[in-house]
Amino acid sequence: TAVHLQSPRAVGIYLFIFLFYALILLQRLQEELPSYYKPWMDIALRVPELVLSHELRSCIHKMPLLSSQLLQRHRELRLAHLALSVMSMGYVWQEGENGTVQVLPRNLAVPFWEVSQRLGLPPILTHADAVLANWRKRDPDGPFDMQNLELLLSLPGGESTRGFFMVTLLVELAAVPSLRNIPIVINGVRSGDVEAVAKGLEEISESLQDMKDTLKLMQAHVEPSVFYGIMRIYLSGWKDNPCMPKGLVYEGVQTEPMEYSGGSAAQSSLLHCYDELLGVQHETESGAFLFRMRNYMLPAHKQLIQDISRERPLRSFVQQQDNERLSQAFQLCVSKLLALRNYHITVVSRFVTVPAARARQLRDTGEASEMVSKAPTALEERGTGGSGIMSFLKTVRDETRDEIAKNASNIYSRPALCMAYVSK
Numbered sequence: 001t002a003v004h005l006q007s008p009r010a011v012g013i014y015l016f017i018f019l020f021y022a023l024i025l026l027q028r029l030q031e032e033l034p035s036y037y038k039p040w041m042d043i044a045l046r047v048p049e050l051v052l053s054h055e056l057r058s059c060i061h062k063m064p065l066l067s068s069q070l071l072q073r074h075r076e077l078r079l080a081h082l083a084l085s086v087m088s089m090g091y092v093w094q095e096g097e098n099g100t101v102q103v104l105p106r107n108l109a110v111p112f113w114e115v116s117q118r119l120g121l122p123p124i125l126t127h128a129d130a131v132l133a134n135w136r137k138r139d140p141d142g143p144f145d146m147q148n149l150e151l152l153l154s155l156p157g158g159e160s161t162r163g164f165f166m167v168t169l170l171v172e173l174a175a176v177p178s179l180r181n182i183p184i185v186i187n188g189v190r191s192g193d194v195e196a197v198a199k200g201l202e203e204i205s206e207s208l209q210d211m212k213d214t215l216k217l218m219q220a221h222v223e224p225s226v227f228y229g230i231m232r233i234y235l236s237g238w239k240d241n242p243c244m245p246k247g248l249v250y251e252g253v254q255t256e257p258m259e260y261s262g263g264s265a266a267q268s269s270l271l272h273c274y275d276e277l278l279g280v281q282h283e284t285e286s287g288a289f290l291f292r293m294r295n296y297m298l299p300a301h302k303q304l305i306q307d308i309s310r311e312r313p314l315r316s317f318v319q320q321q322d323n324e325r326l327s328q329a330f331q332l333c334v335s336k337l338l339a340l341r342n343y344h345i346t347v348v349s350r351f352v353t354v355p356a357a358r359a360r361q362l363r364d365t366g367e368a369s370e371m372v373s374k375a376p377t378a379l380e381e382r383g384t385g386g387s388g389i390m391s392f393l394k395t396v397r398d399e400t401r402d403e404i405a406k407n408a409s410n411i412y413s414r415p416a417l418c419m420a421y422v423s424k
């Protein structure tokens, strides 16, 4: 690519994006650990069935305490983190919201802590585990699509669990072309190259559209009652969770309990990058939640977001240039981000709000036959990351819309044109 790199930070951004791209598109992930770790993998591969037969906790109690020192390469550490996190989620939630534990046993907690420290990830299942490090192609030369992708490790929920993680991975893949355009936009702003910035933004808009279209696959591959009634609890954490008000003791690590949020795509670096690039600002509460989610990302992903945030604000460049193509490209980009967030809200409504209402109705009438009625009540109002779902998501969505309004009021005198963008 013909990007001119003008500072160490731009080099950092470029390198990260290249590595991310290469990791996703060119390399296969680690699928096996050294044979010393067989006791972990034997259990991790069977988590769904061991949870359902209520045997996972006793299997983990019998597991030997293994040293993490034999794990050397980054990819081995990532697979180990995935395996230890899947076992931990199964261990904690095996008996549902009323049968939680207060202690994660030493033979799981100690290596989980060590591997987490080496990776810079928290000792809980994250988006970087369940989605980014949890796939392989059935046919290595075949395409990246639902038919040819499978999970390395799973949690209860069968095909819906596979669908949920795989569709989320495909949304990440749809974003890859936009990542390549971020340094193009940044360098264009630095060198005052209006055409390059406009083109970069147009291509990012296309990716945002592709991400939204890919998110639509969720409907075909995930059954809402399975997501709500079975899967959600295994993604939940021990922070802001009424079932585990004190958190969890990692035995052999620290005597005091620790609190960690559950897995959520709010931990994906993508929308954080777009927000920083486009200058979308989030208010105190929603902003604090999103900011906290950055601690659940790989350090390189978090660094990229920080690097983008330190660049000259794009909006001021757009306003200063007063160029129609550039202004339109910027508005288009923010409106596509808004459309993605709007569509995401309808997905959340389908997979959480509607089944939650059904579960309440069934509880009130004393029926317990449907799957949704088995869902944990403590999570009714909360996302797996622990947020108060709808108010949080709508605030974040409205803040994206504000960015369009701010820019439009500076550029366009004709309100009709502004509204055309907002309603796209």
Ligand code: HEM
Residues within 6 Å of the ligand: 164, 167, 168, 171, 172, 215, 218, 222, 227, 263, 264, 265, 266, 267, 268, 271, 341, 344, 347, 348, 351, 352, 382, 383, 384, 385, 386, 387, 388, 389, 392, 393, 396, 397
């Ligand atoms: C069945 C599918 C999904 C459901 C039910 C769902 C649910 C949620 C919930 C409840 C939140 C609030 C934060 C929390 O407490 O976890 C959230 C946040 C978020 N989700 Fe999803 N999600 C789904 C799929 C996805 C996918 C595929 C993506 C794309 C990678 C995504 C991206 C995000 C982002 C970026 C946030 C943070 C809020 C924002 O920046 O707008 N979600 N999601």
